[in-house]
Amino acid sequence: MNKLAxxxxxxxxxxxxxxxxxxxxxGVAARQAQADNxxxxxxxxxxxxxxxxxxxxxxxxxxxxxIGKLESRRARLAETGVDVTELDNSIRLSKSALGNVRGxxxxxxxxxxxxDLSQNPGEIRRQVVAEITNIRQAFRELHRSVANAxxxxxxxxx
Amino acid sequence: xxxxxxxxxxxxxxxxxLALSALVFLLAIAVATGVRQPQQVVVSAxxxxxxxxxDDIESLENDLLLLESDNLLEEQTILQNIQ
Numbered sequence: 001m002n003k004l005a006x007x008x009x010x011x012x013x014x015x016x017x018x019x020x021x022x023x024x025x026x027g028v029a030a031r032q033a034q035a036d037n038x039x040x041x042x043x044x045x046x047x048x049x050x051x052x053x054x055x056x057x058x059x060x061x062x063x064x065x066x067i068g069k070l071e072s073r074r075a076r077l078a079e080t081g082v083d084v085t086e087l088d089n090s091i092r093l094s095k096s097a098l099g100n101v102r103g104x105x106x107x108x109x110x111x112x113x114x115x116d117l118s119q120n121p122g123e124i125r126r127q128v129v130a131e132i133t134n135i136r137q138a139f140r141e142l143h144r145s146v147a148n149a150x151x152x153x154x155x156x157x158x
Numbered sequence: 159x160x161x162x163x164x165x166x167x168x169x170x171x172x173x174x175x176l177a178l179s180a181l182v183f184l185l186a187i188a189v190a191t192g193v194r195q196p197q198q199v200v201v202s203a204x205x206x207x208x209x210x211x212x213d214d215i216e217s218l219e220n221d222l223l224l225l226e227s228d229n230l231l232e233e234q235t236i237l238q239n240i241q
Contacts, residue, residue: 062209
């Protein structure tokens with residue numbers, strides 16, 4: 001009789017604990033899947049941000065090269081006796097704008113590196129968009145200034 | 159037996175022509191394959207050497223357009239990436 005009581009106790013204990021254990025295992029699996037998803041998502045975000053910085057750096061280098069060509073043009077004009085003061089000022093402004101672009105890229109790079117990817121996606125997006133807007137604005141100013149320098153060089157060349 | 163011998167001599171006469179035809183055929187395939195190979199891309203969006211080497215005004219103006227196009231393209235790409 002005692003044996004039967006023990007057996008019944010064990011069976012009832014198993015009957016109660018099995019669903020709890022199964023649920024617990026499902027919970028662990030779900031948490032693992034969620035962690036994997038987060039890791040993949042963070043990796044994708046990091047890749048996109050790295051690409052943004054790389055592309056911006058390449059564009060920066062192209063403008064740097066372009067300003068070098070403007071300086072070369074300026075030297076040729078000066079050799080022919082043309083007054084290049086206005087062009088000098090314009091090139092100086094272009095170089096300053098170029099430095100500003102470099103600054104915004106560096107700031108964005110630092111912000112992206114320190115970005116807490118576990119936070120709310122809306123907040124991540126807000127910070128990323130803010131940095132991209134700064135870079136875009138700096139490039140627009142740089143482009144305006146080099147376009148102005150080219151217009152001056154064109155006028156002096158005629 | 160005589161017919162077989164005639165066929166063999168005809169084959170021997172035709173053999174150089176057949177070999178030449180095969181060679182020409184193989185050459186034609188080689189040329190066609192060579193032509194179909196993709197040409198190397200000289201200018202790409204990621205290449206930082208697309209600016210011309212000249213500092214002539216016309217080159218500067220053309221390069222300015224390329225830079226502006228590149229900016230617009232890049233802005234569009236970024237917008238698509240972050241949406």
